[in-house]
Amino acid sequence: MSLRLPARHPDRLRIDTSLAIVNIVLLLIFFFLVAGQETRIPRDLRLAQTSRIAPAALPSPILEIRSDEDWLLDGKPVSPELLPAALAGSDEVVHLMIDRDAKANLLIAALGHPELVRREVRLVTLRAGPNQ
Incomplete structure (x- = not known):
């Protein structure tokens, strides 16, 4: 018993990819329009400033980081070890209090310290006085 199937036409099996290509091109155009826009920084932007005050006025314990090896805990020097x-x-x-002009690597390294990883760390900023 033989079964005769209709002959396949090569034109009907061909998939038209032009619509997919048009969609991809449009998505790329929209992506680059959005991603290429300049981010405008407000002109009245003011960064936080720190000033030295008595450690008794700050929350406790407060860890002040000045450099890689210059750490103060509640106003007393302490080594990271x-x-x-x-x-x-x-x-x-x-x-945790760190100067705003400090390098980001200093803050990242301090936050990676094993003792600080297990604890909740709150960044402390100090408001600068009117004469600064």
């Missing part, structure tokens, strides 16, 4: 022992009796929150 001794930070776990210095924070042993405190709660889970550490207030």
Whole structure:
């Protein structure tokens, strides 16, 4: 028993990709229109400034980072290696103060410290006085 199927026409099997190409091109045009726009920074933008005040007026414990090896915990010098022992009796929150002109790598390295990874870290900023 033989079964005769209709002959295939090569023109009907061909998939038309022109609509897909047009869609991709339009999506790329929209993407580059949105991504290529300039971000305008407001002219009245003011960055936070820090000033030195007494550590007693700040929340406790507060870790002030001035450089890679110059760290102060509640106003007293502490080395990064001794930070776990210095924070042993405190709660889970550490207030971190760093100058706005410090390099971002300094903040990232400090936040990667093993003792600070396990704790909640809150960044502290100080409002500059009227004479600054």
